[in-house]
Structures are given as C-alpha cells and as structure tokens.
Amino acid sequence: MRLSRYPINTAKETPADAEVISHQLMLRAGLIRRLAAGIYTFLPMGLRAVRKVEAIVRQEMDRAGALELLMPAVQPAELWKESGRWEQYGPELLRLKDRHDREFVIGPTHEEVITDVARRELKSYRQLPVNFYQIQMKFRDEIRPRFGIMRGREFLMKDAYSFHADEASLAEGYAAMKTAYTRMFERMGLNFRAVRADTGSIGGSASEEFQVLADSGEDAIAVSDGDDYAANLEHAPTPMFNGSRAAASQPLARVATPGTRSIADVSALLGVTADRCVKTLIVDGSDGGVVALVLRGDHELNAVKAQKIAGVMSPLRMSNAPRVLAATGTEPGFLGPLGLTCPVIVDYAAAALSDFVCGGNEKDVHSTGVNWGRDLPEPTMADLRNVVAGDPSPSGKGILAIRRGIEVGHIFQLGRKYSEAMKATVLDPAGKSMTPLMGCYGIGVTRVVAAAIEQNHDEKGIIWPDPIAPFTVLLLTLNHDRSEAVRTMADRLYVELGQAGIDVLYDDRDARPGVKFADAELLGIPHVIVIGDRGIAAGRLEYRNRRSGENGEIAADAVVPELQKLLAH
RNA sequence: CGGGAUGUAGCUCAGCCUGGUAGAGCACUACGUUCGGGACGUAGGUGUCGCAGGUUCAAAUCCUGUCAUCCCGACCA
Numbered sequence: 001m002r003l004s005r006y007p008i009n010t011a012k013e014t015p016a017d018a019e020v021i022s023h024q025l026m027l028r029a030g031l032i033r034r035l036a037a038g039i040y041t042f043l044p045m046g047l048r049a050v051r052k053v054e055a056i057v058r059q060e061m062d063r064a065g066a067l068e069l070l071m072p073a074v075q076p077a078e079l080w081k082e083s084g085r086w087e088q089y090g091p092e093l094l095r096l097k098d099r100h101d102r103e104f105v106i107g108p109t110h111e112e113v114i115t116d117v118a119r120r121e122l123k124s125y126r127q128l129p130v131n132f133y134q135i136q137m138k139f140r141d142e143i144r145p146r147f148g149i150m151r152g153r154e155f156l157m158k159d160a161y162s163f164h165a166d167e168a169s170l171a172e173g174y175a176a177m178k179t180a181y182t183r184m185f186e187r188m189g190l191n192f193r194a195v196r197a198d199t200g201s202i203g204g205s206a207s208e209e210f211q212v213l214a215d216s217g218e219d220a221i222a223v224s225d226g227d228d229y230a231a232n233l234e235h236a237p238t239p240m241f242n243g244s245r246a247a248a249s250q251p252l253a254r255v256a257t258p259g260t261r262s263i264a265d266v267s268a269l270l271g272v273t274a275d276r277c278v279k280t281l282i283v284d285g286s287d288g289g290v291v292a293l294v295l296r297g298d299h300e301l302n303a304v305k306a307q308k309i310a311g312v313m314s315p316l317r318m319s320n321a322p323r324v325l326a327a328t329g330t331e332p333g334f335l336g337p338l339g340l341t342c343p344v345i346v347d348y349a350a351a352a353l354s355d356f357v358c359g360g361n362e363k364d365v366h367s368t369g370v371n372w373g374r375d376l377p378e379p380t381m382a383d384l385r386n387v388v389a390g391d392p393s394p395s396g397k398g399i400l401a402i403r404r405g406i407e408v409g410h411i412f413q414l415g416r417k418y419s420e421a422m423k424a425t426v427l428d429p430a431g432k433s434m435t436p437l438m439g440c441y442g443i444g445v446t447r448v449v450a451a452a453i454e455q456n457h458d459e460k461g462i463i464w465p466d467p468i469a470p471f472t473v474l475l476l477t478l479n480h481d482r483s484e485a486v487r488t489m490a491d492r493l494y495v496e497l498g499q500a501g502i503d504v505l506y507d508d509r510d511a512r513p514g515v516k517f518a519d520a521e522l523l524g525i526p527h528v529i530v531i532g533d534r535g536i537a538a539g540r541l542e543y544r545n546r547r548s549g550e551n552g553e554i555a556a557d558a559v560v561p562e563l564q565k566l567l568a569h
Numbered sequence: 570c571g572g573g574a575u576g577u578a579g580c581u582c583a584g585c586c587u588g589g590u591a592g593a594g595c596a597c598u599a600c601g602u603u604c605g606g607g608a609c610g611u612a613g614g615u616g617u618c619g620c621a622g623g624u625u626c627a628a629a630u631c632c633u634g635u636c637a638u639c640c641c642g643a644c645c646a
Contacts, residue, residue, distance in 0.1 A: 012595065012607065013581045017639050027580095037638070091570095092644075109646090140645070143570070157646055209646090218645095407646060444646030478605055514606035532605065542605095 001471070002494075003507045008045065010519050020216045022453035023148030025462050029522050031470075038145025038153035045523070046449075048470035048503075050156060053448050054135055056187050056467060057158045064180040066131040066160055071113045073137055077103035079112035083421045094141045106139040111418045111440065114161040118436070119424035125165045128426065128436060129173050133160035135445060147216075150406065150450040158443040163419070163436040165428070170413055170437045174206060177411050177441045181210055185408070188448065189465030191455060193230035195221050195405065197412075207412035210443075211405030214454040221405045222387045226398015233402065234304045236387040237394050241348040250355045250369030258364040261333025263297035266366055270357060274298040277357040278350045280335040282324045284313040285343070290327045294337050294346040296353065299385040309382050311343055334359040336367055337376055346372075346379035406451040407444075414438040456547075462524030463547050466567065471505035473497060473563060474525035476517070478532035481510040489541075489556065490531045496560050502567070521546065527566065529559060 009030045018024040026032045031046030042050055058068065077095070080086035085093075086105075094106040107113065114132055122130065138157045145153050160177065164170040178194065185192045190212050197209045211221055211230070220233040260266045267274045277297030283306065285291045291312050295301060307314035321331065327342050328335055336358030337344050350356075351372060360367045372379055391400045418424070419435045428434040449468070456463045466472060475497070477490045490508065497504040505525055507516050520528055530542035540553040543562075554562045 009579085009596085010607095011580060015580070016575090016582090019640070034638095090644095138646080143644075144640095144642090146640080151645080155646070159646085410646065442646050447646055482604085512604055512606080512608065514604090514608080516607095517605085518607045530605080534605080 001505050003505065004509050006044065008519070008523075010522055018148060020147045020150065020454065021457055022150060022216075022450040025453055025457060025522070026148060026450070029462060029524070032149060034148075038142060038151070040149055040152060040154075042446075045470050049449050049452075049464070049468055050446060052468040052470070053188065053445050053452075054156075054158075056184050057135065057443055057445065060180045060184045060187070061133050061158070061160065063183075064131070064176050066133045066162075066180075068134060069117070069132050070134050070136060071107070071110050071117070073107050073139070074104050075107050075110075075113055077105060079116055079422075080105055083112050083115070083418055085112070092141050092143075094139050108138055108140040109442075110134070110136075110159055111161065111414070111438075112422070115418040115422045115424050115438075118161075118163055118419070119422060122163060122424070122426050122436070125426050125428050125434065129162060129164045129169045131160055131162040131173060131177075131439075133158060133441075148450060149446050150454075151218075152446065155447065156445040158445055160441040162439040162441070163424075164439070165426075165434070165436060167437065170439055171206070174411060174413050174439050177439070178208065181409050181411065181441070181443070184443070185210060185212070188452065188468050189456075190408075190448075190452060192408070193221065193223055193228065193405065196231040196235055197410070207410070209405075209407050210409035210411075212408050212448075212451040212455060213403050214406050214451060215404055216454050217404035217406040219405045219407055221403055222391075222400045223403050224393035224395055224398040224400055226393055227395050229393050229395035229397070231394070233386055234302055236391075236400065238348060238383050238385055238387050239392050239394075240383070241351045241381055245352050245372070246354045248354050248369075248371035248374050252370060252375045253368050254360050254365055255368055256364060257334075257360075257366045260364075260366070266357060267297065270366070270368065272357055272368075276353065276355070278337070278353065280337055280340075280359060282319040282327060282332075282335065282342075284317045284319050284323070285311050286313045287311065290319050290323055290342050292328075292335070292337060292340050292342055292344045293384055294344060294350050294358075294379070295385050296347065296349045297357075299347065299349060299388065301384060302386045305383050305385075309345060309384075312345075328361055330359070330361050330363055334361065334363055334365060336361055336370070337379070338367055338370065344380065345382050345384065347384035348381055349385065351379045351381045406447065406454065408448045408451050409441075409443040411441040412439065414440050457524070460518075461522035464524045464526055466526050469503075469524070469526050471525050472503045472527060472567065473505070474520055474523075474528045475504060475506045475508075476520055476528055476530050477508060478513050478516075478530065480508055483533050485533060485536050486531050489536055493529065493531070493559055497563070500560050500564065502560075502563065520544075527563065529554065529563075 011028045014024045015027045018027055030043055032040045034040055096104050135158045139154050142153050145151055162173040192210055192212045195209045195211045197207045221230055222233055222236040223230040260269050263274050263277050274297035278294050279297055281293045282290050303316040307316040354371050356370050357368050358370055387400055389402050393400050416435050419438055425433045425435050453462050475490050477486050479486055494506045526546050528544040535541045539556050541556050543552045543554045
C-alpha cells in the first residue's frame with residue numbers, strides 16, 4: 001500500500017472526547033471514526049488490524065476442529081420468546097419491527113439462532129460433538145458505551161457454540177477451546193490470563209474469562225506470581241485460619257474514643273494499625289433478624305461471598321440504623337463482637353488476631369486487648385473478604401497481586417438451557433431422543449484490537465505486536481520527490497517485499513522527514529526501513545524497530561532476506 | 570437510568586459574564602524557499618455558533634425547550 005494514495009489523517013492533538021489511550025491513539029492514527037455513541041467506522045488501516053486478529057482467531061478455531069458459519073444479525077423475536085430471553089434480556093436487546101409489524105431483534109449473541117440451526121441440522125448422536133463458530137457483528141444497546149471500541153454498542157465478535165452428548169464430551173470441548181484461546185492470545189503477543197469466573201445465572205460447571213492485563217481495564221483480577229492462577233477479585237478465596245494465633249498479652253480494656261467512627265480514626269487515635277482492629281458490619285439475616293460480620297480493619301467485605309453464607313440474606317443488604325440499634329444497643333461506628341446476641345460470623349483473617357481493637361458497643365467507646373477464646377467465644381468463621389495484594393495464592397503457589405484486566409474472551413459450559421428450551425434433540429444409540437449439552441465461547445475481536453493497544457504503546461503512539469499490525473514493514477523514504485535513487489530503491493524494495501509475502505506499507509509521500517517519522521511512530525508499524533541518499537551511497541539502509549527502539553542497518557542488497565530473518569522470530 | 574459536564578471551522582479551543590453582524594493554532598489548496606525529526610513566507614477556502622422557540626432595534630452571547638456527546642455508578646466480548 002502506498003501512503004501517497006491512501007488518505008491517512010493523523011492528528012497531533014488528542015480528541016477531547018477520548019478518555020483511554022487506545023481510543024485516543026486509534027483516533028489520532030486514523031484507524032476508526034465515531035458515527036454515533038459506541039458505533040464506529042473502521043478506516044482501512046484500522047480494519048487491517050481487525051482482519052489480522054480475525055485471521056488468527058479463525059486459524060485456531062479451525063485447528064481446534066470448529067466449523068465456521070455465518071448467522072444473521074437480524075433475528076426473529078419468536079426465537080427469543082422461545083428461549084425466554086425476550087423477557088429476560090432487558091433494554092440491552094435492540095428490538096425493532098419490520099413493515100409488517102413483525103418483531104425482530106438485532107442479535108447481541110446467537111444462542112437462539114444456533115440452537116435453531118442445531119435442531120434442524122443435528123439428528124443423531126453420531127453428529128456430536130460439533131462446534132460451530134462465526135465472526136460477526138453484534139449489537140448490544142449498552143447503557144453506557146465508552147472507551148471507543150473497547151465497549152462499543154456494535155462490535156465484532158467471534159462466537160462459538162458446541163453441542164455434546166454427555167458431560168465428558170462437553171468438558172473435552174471446553175478444554176479444547178481453552179487451549180485454542182490460549183494459543184490465539186499468545187500468538188497475538190498479548191499479556192493475558194485465563195481467569196476463573198462466576199458461572200452466574202447461566203449455570204453450568206465451568207467458566208473462564210480471558211483477561212488482557214492493562215491498567216485501564218475495567219475488571220479487577222487477582223493473579224499469582226507463582227503460577228498461572230488468576231481469578232476475578234470477587235471470586236478468589238482467601239486462606240482459612242490455620243488455628244494458631246499469638247498468645248494474648250494485653251488485658252481487655254475499654255477506652256474512650258469520642259467521635260472516632262471509622263477504622264482510620266480509631267487507629268490514628270489509639271496508635272494501632274488498621275490490621276490490629278476489627279470492624280463489625282450488621283447485615284439483614286434470612287430469618288428476619290440480623291447477622292454481624294466481622295472483618296479485619298484493613299479488609300473489605302465481599303458481598304458475593306457473604307450472601308452465600310447460611311443465615312445471611314441474599315442479595316446482601318446492610319441493616320438500617322434502627323435495626324442496628326435494636327440488635328446491638330449502639331450505632332454504627334462503635335460496634336464490636338463483644339456481647340452481641342445476634343449470630344456473629346468472623347472472617348478468617350479477623351479470627352487470627354489477638355490483642356485486637358474493636359467497637360465497645362457503646363457510643364464513643366472502643367475495646368482494646370480483645371482476644372478470641374478469652375474475652376469472646378471461639379468464633380464461627382467464614383471467608384468474607386476480598387483478597388488483597390500479598391495474600392497467598394489459592395493455588396498454593398506464590399502470592400497474589402491485584403491487577404486490572406480487559407475481558408477479551410469468555411468460555412463457558414452452558415448445559416441444556418437453550419437446547420431444552422428450544423427442543424433441540426438428537427437420537428441416542430438406543431434410538432431415543434436426547435437433549436445435547438452446549439458450550440459457548442466468545443471473543444471480542446474489535447476489543448482485542450483496543451486491548452492490544454492499551455498494552456502496547458508509548459508516548460509517541462501505537463506499538464503493534466507483529467502478528468496483528470496492519471502492516472509488518474514500513475518503507476520510509478527521505479527526499480522522495482527529489483532523489484531518483486531513493487525512489488528507485490524504494491520502489492524496488494516495495495515490489496520485492498510484496499512478492500515475499502510481507503505486508504508492506506510504503507510511505508512515498510513528498511513530506512518532510514519529521515512528518516514521516518512522527519506518523520510512523522504513531523501508526524506503530526513494527527519494522528521500519530529508512531531509505532535515504534546517505535544509506536544508498538553506503539549500501540546500507542537504516543532499520544528501526546518500533547518496539548525496541550533499536551536503530552540498526554541492513555545491507556541494501558539483502559533487505560528481503562534480512563527482514564525475513566528478523567520476522568522469523 | 571441516576572449524578573456531573575460540554576456542544577462555536579475537519580481537529581484543539583478562545584469569544585458568552587458585560588448582546589453590536591465570528592476568531593486563533595493545527596489541518597487543507599496554490600506558489601516560492603526549505604528538506605534526516607511534526608519548517609517558513611505569501612495568497613486562499615472553510616462555519617445554518619447542536620436544533621427549535623422566545624426576549625430585543627440587534628442573540629454565539631440572555632431565557633425556555635429539545636437533541637447530541639463525554640465523564641462517574643449498576644452490566645458485558
């Protein structure tokens with residue numbers, strides 16, 4: 001591609017409405033343009049990156065034995081009514097009517113359509129297992145689209161759906177997809193983790209999200225430094241209390257703490273760190289009463305974990321002030337486990353404390369030197385808190401750090417939810433009708449592009465990983481219009497590189513060097529060959545690596561083989 | 570949907586408070602000089618001042634409504 005014939009529009013200034021770096025750079029580099037909120041045009045350069053990602057996804061899906069098909073974006077409402085999601089899905093589902101007043105949706109996902117395909121096409125267990133996939137535009141009417149293409153309303157997604165005769169086959173298909181996803185993201189050069197996720201309301205036994213690690217990510221995840229363990233922050237378990245705590249060394253005492261309601265105030269006033277204090281939270285119980293949850297002062301309650309505990313109302317609800325007063329005789333800020341009559345559940349970490357500080361269950365009073373077993377009964381314990389950096393990994397290897405991630409893929413075992421609701425059946429070996437199990441596996445293709453930029457950029461612009469760069473090599477000429485030698489050399493290299501099957505972009509514009517270099521860095525083409533009279537005279541052309549910043553030389557008569565060597569690894 | 574903010578040239582923004590016939594930089598076009606790190610000069614084009622009402626002799630500016638966009642919260646690839 002010759003840049004002189006390619007209307008790129010790069011901008012020095014950052015558009016005001018772009019918040020995250022990938023959005024800013026995609027706009028500045030001219031990869032995308034906004035058409036409406038969360039809806040973007042991919043300009044040719046941007047589309048090339050999308051196609052590169054697609055190609056890798058397609059190759060690995062094919063390698064895993066999945067079959068590509070293409071389903072319609074517009075789907076009849078009847079299918080959604082059949083699955084029950086016409087009512088369930090809510091306003092994120094874009095609904096519309098045709099001229100005959102028939103109802104349709106613009107597909108946010110394709111479980112209904114694929115299940116319809118399956119019930120028509122699959123007749124025998126002998127056709128199982130099978131995995132269908134497509135790479136297709138989805139539309140989700142997000143409440144708040146943001147971050148450009150990262151959370152758009154219309155986005156390109158690879159979605160796959162597998163059908164299985166039994167659990168073992170489903171598990172096998174799921175594992176194959178996990179392998180395929182791992183290969184894809186590795187090939188794309190992304191730093192990612194497979195994260196244990198909640199199976200949520202969909203049910204099923206296994207679910208993992210693929211998260212690209214980036215500070216701008218919307219999800220908090222806990223990752224181990226000892227192995228590949230990673231989980232959503234809310235889902236990572238904390239270590240159980242091992243039964244040993246330091247011996248009590250202080251007497252139980254009550255101290256006046258007027259006006260100090262927060263852990264921060266108490267620890268400042270008494271000169272103890274927050275991890276020597278406990279906080280007591282009163283939540284509504286499932287039996288109409290209340291339950292006290294006790295955590296270490298520096299820890300955070302995890303609502304998902306708490307509401308799973310017997311006796312605690314789900315969804316979790318903090319008790320209101322009158323109920324707290326009735327149950328404890330005091331107001332929030334001075335609560336403690338001492339003398340409480342309601343059920344008390346203590347987080348493992350709080351249970352491990354000795355000589356701790358807690359509220360005195362009286363306004364403006366705290367207790368110090370409190371010890372389980374001496375001043376209080378041995379506690380009823382549970383995992384109540386979010387993991388924090390430094391906690392041991394649940395995998396048993398390494399310690400956890402809290403990172404942020406961008407969810408680019410999600411795989412899960414669906415079970416029979418859709419096949420049952422939509423009566424997709426096949427005949428089993430005995431000639432009886434059976435309902436196959438399903439798995440589903442998504443990748444946000446366009447989101448991957450944004451995530452890759454989040455992870456690969458510097459102050460000058462994008463730094464594409466080779467496999468998903470719009471172009472692999474950039475030929476950058478200096479003095480283009482005045483030097484015939486430069487033109488001749490560059491034209492020849494352009495042809496040769498193309499013939500060698502290398503994706504080459506040729507900046508043959510009659511622009512000043514500064515402009516060309518700046519654009520090269522903004523666009524982030526990984527390998528740049530600079531062609532100037534100086535280099536030609538010396539027989540050696542300049543090679544620049546966008547990522548390493550390395551500035552080397554290549555023999556002018558061996559550019560193609562030298563580059564091929566560079567690209568090989 | 571709740572909270573916050575913004576709409577003026579393709580982009581970044583000034584002008585609005587205090588109404589008087591619309592500006593800068595970047596980008597774009599032509600010519601000249603320049604040419605290995607976002608050049609300079611000369612000339613040039615560019616706007617229903619988001620939209621609709623209202624107030625006024627006069628509205629980008631004041632008032633009302635409306636639409637759009639962005640940011641913060643609950644959802645998702």
